[in-house]
Amino acid sequence: MLRVALLLIVAVAAALASWQIISTDQGTVQVNWFGTEVTTSALFALLLLVFLLAIALPILRLFMFLMDAPGRLGKMSQRARVRRGQEALALGLIAAEAGEFEEARRHADKAEDLIDEPRLALLLQARAAEVGGDTAGAERAYSGMLQNEDTEVLGRKGLMAAALKRGDRTAARAHAEAALKASKTATWPFQYAFDLAVQAADWENAMESLDAGDKRKQIEDKIAKRRRAVLMTAQAAKLERERRADKAAEMAQKAFRMAPQFAPAGAMAARLLVGEGKGERAAAIIEEAWENAPHPALAHAYRDIVPGETREQRADRMRLLAEKRRDHRESKIIQAELAMERGDWGAAQSHLEDAYRENPSSRICILFAQVARGRGDENAARTWLAQAAGAPRELDWSDLDPEGPAFLYDDNDWARLVYVFGDGGQLIHPRLERGGNDALGPVLALPTAALTAPRPDAVAHPAPDDVEVEEVR
Numbered sequence: 001m002l003r004v005a006l007l008l009i010v011a012v013a014a015a016l017a018s019w020q021i022i023s024t025d026q027g028t029v030q031v032n033w034f035g036t037e038v039t040t041s042a043l044f045a046l047l048l049l050v051f052l053l054a055i056a057l058p059i060l061r062l063f064m065f066l067m068d069a070p071g072r073l074g075k076m077s078q079r080a081r082v083r084r085g086q087e088a089l090a091l092g093l094i095a096a097e098a099g100e101f102e103e104a105r106r107h108a109d110k111a112e113d114l115i116d117e118p119r120l121a122l123l124l125q126a127r128a129a130e131v132g133g134d135t136a137g138a139e140r141a142y143s144g145m146l147q148n149e150d151t152e153v154l155g156r157k158g159l160m161a162a163a164l165k166r167g168d169r170t171a172a173r174a175h176a177e178a179a180l181k182a183s184k185t186a187t188w189p190f191q192y193a194f195d196l197a198v199q200a201a202d203w204e205n206a207m208e209s210l211d212a213g214d215k216r217k218q219i220e221d222k223i224a225k226r227r228r229a230v231l232m233t234a235q236a237a238k239l240e241r242e243r244r245a246d247k248a249a250e251m252a253q254k255a256f257r258m259a260p261q262f263a264p265a266g267a268m269a270a271r272l273l274v275g276e277g278k279g280e281r282a283a284a285i286i287e288e289a290w291e292n293a294p295h296p297a298l299a300h301a302y303r304d305i306v307p308g309e310t311r312e313q314r315a316d317r318m319r320l321l322a323e324k325r326r327d328h329r330e331s332k333i334i335q336a337e338l339a340m341e342r343g344d345w346g347a348a349q350s351h352l353e354d355a356y357r358e359n360p361s362s363r364i365c366i367l368f369a370q371v372a373r374g375r376g377d378e379n380a381a382r383t384w385l386a387q388a389a390g391a392p393r394e395l396d397w398s399d400l401d402p403e404g405p406a407f408l409y410d411d412n413d414w415a416r417l418v419y420v421f422g423d424g425g426q427l428i429h430p431r432l433e434r435g436g437n438d439a440l441g442p443v444l445a446l447p448t449a450a451l452t453a454p455r456p457d458a459v460a461h462p463a464p465d466d467v468e469v470e471e472v473r
Contacts, residue, residue, distance in 0.1 A: 028040065028041055119145070119151050122141045122142075122144045122145050123151075125137070125141040126138045126158055135165065135166065138158065138162060139158075139162050142154075142156075142159045143155065143159065152182050153179050153182050153186055156175045156179035157175075157179065157188060160172045160175040160179070160192060169199065172192070172196060173192075173193065173196035173197065176189050176192035176193040176196060177189075177193045177205075177209070179193075180193045180209065184216065185216075187218050190209060190212060190213035190216070190219075191218075193205075193212075194206055194209040194210055194213065197209055198418050199415060201411035201414070203231045203232075203235040203414075204235065206231050207228060210228055223422055225259060226262070226421055226422040227418050227419075227422030227423075228255075228258050229256075229265055229421075229422075230255075230262065230417045230418045230421055230422055231255075231418060232251050232254050232258060232265070233252060233264050233265045233268060234409075234411075234417075235251050236248040236249070236252040236255060236265075236272075237268065237409070237414070239251060240268075240272070245272060246276070248272055249275075249276060252265055252268040252269035253269045253273075255268075255269070256269045256289065260288055260292040261289075261293035261425070262293075263289060263293060263295035263298055263406075263427065264297075264407040264417075264427070265289075266289030266298060267286075267289075267297050267298060267301050267405075268406075269282070269285050270283070270286045270302075270305065271301060271405065271406075279305055279306060283306075286298050286301060286302045286321075287302075287324060290302075290321055290324055291324050294328045294329075296330060296333075296396055297397050297406035297407065299321065299334055300397070300406060302317070302318065302321055315338050315341065318338060319334075319338060321334070322334040322338075329354075329355050329358050332351045332352075332354050333351070333355055333364075335347075336349075336351035336355070336367060337367075340367075340370065340371065340374060343374065345374045345375050348367075349368070349371050352364055352367050356368070359394060360391060360392075361391055361393065361394040361396075362392065362393055363394055363396045364391075365384050365387045365388035365391050366384070366385070366388050368384040369381040369384035369385045372384055393432065395427065395428075395432060408430075408431075409430060410430075413428065413430045416428060
């Protein structure tokens with residue numbers, strides 16, 4: 001304000017000087033003040049006015065400063081209080097992370113008294129209680145955060161963690177789902193809401209959580225599609241158990257369209273459609289599934305999809321199925337089985353040699369043993385069986401029940417598939433993983449054609465009991 005007064009004086013002085021130079025009539029000023037009359041020149045009057053203003057402005061500034069002094073002192077005190085509160089908050093958080101429970105609680109109480117910010121105080125109280133193992137105290141603090149929109153998601157996270165610690169997955173899931181609705185950007189609500197729903201075999205809510213995460217780009221699109229296909233297939237299996245076959249078939253077909261390479265979806269959809277008398281649609285689904293990802297269970301289902309056909313007709317259908325993926329290993333195994341069924345041991349061996357070069361598994365060794373028996377060479381059959389005992393196993397699904405579903409997964413198996421197939425694109429074989437296989441492992445091919453084929457030496461060279469091959473159920 002002093003600078004303003006000084007500038008005002010300089011400006012007026014300059015104006016007056018200019019006026020003095022260029023004006024011949026400088027004029028007079030007459031003031032009448034309660035009977036007292038003062039006459040002076042205009043220049044002097046202006047100078048006097050400027051002088052009075054120059055004095056009045058600093059006085060006015062001093063007056064305003066004195067009037068504002070209490071407020072200034074209050075603000076200084078408040079700032080000092082906030083600084084002390086922030087220091088207490090920082091020290092409290094440091095103590096909490098360092099595991100010093102009493103120190104953290106002391107600083108938390110001090111910060112609450114000094115700072116008019118209940119959100120930070122609640123956070124410090126919650127962390128201090130967690131460090132001290134006071135789960136109930138931590139939950140009280142996190143529950144207080146639910147009253148404020150800014151801290152609701154943080155409060156939900158703390159309450160979810162506390163619920164998980166005490167084993168209450170239902171409450172943990174409720175908090176995760178509430179946080180998923182409250183926050184559009186945080187990733188943890190989607191992860192926990194989805195995982196907890198999957199663990200509870202609640203496929204519908206898991207799909208809802210997956211949809212939310214997918215819309216927010218919190219999961220890769222291809223992983224989301226595969227996970228959704230597994231969830232839909234699991235839901236179809238659940239609907240089938242509830243005797244809602246029509247809904248199950250619809251859901252299985254949706255799963256197949258979502259991921260045509262997911263064999264359980266194709267096999268289940270085909271089986272349910274056959275039950276509805278829609279054999280042609282079922283065959284089309286298996287054929288498309290085979291083109292995307294050949295799987296033994298698909299061939300198993302495809303064999304008996306047309307009732308009442310002759311052996312030759314079935315062989316023709318299977319041959320056409322194999323032709324759709326001629327170079328795939330499973331197609332070569334089908335060709336080998338068809339050759340074994342008609343007694344063409346040379347062709348069977350040729351197809352098996354191709355499959356053996358890709359993976360010399362116990363399954364292929366068993367098939368070679370069957371070819372050797374078909375030719376009447378029991379020594380070679382024993383050699384192949386001995387090799388099968390030490391050969392690597394493979395998930396060949398040879399233990400399929402010809403009269404039952406291809407994939408007998410329980411809820412835990414489906415939950416694992418959500419991640420095994422959803423994230424990695426691979427299937428699991430629960431029976432093999434649980435160790436429920438025989439001495440040689442699940443090594444037979446699909447329905448054992450060779451066991452029904454004519455053997456020229458069946459009478460002259462019966463197979464010894466210790467190497468007899470039986471189909472595993």
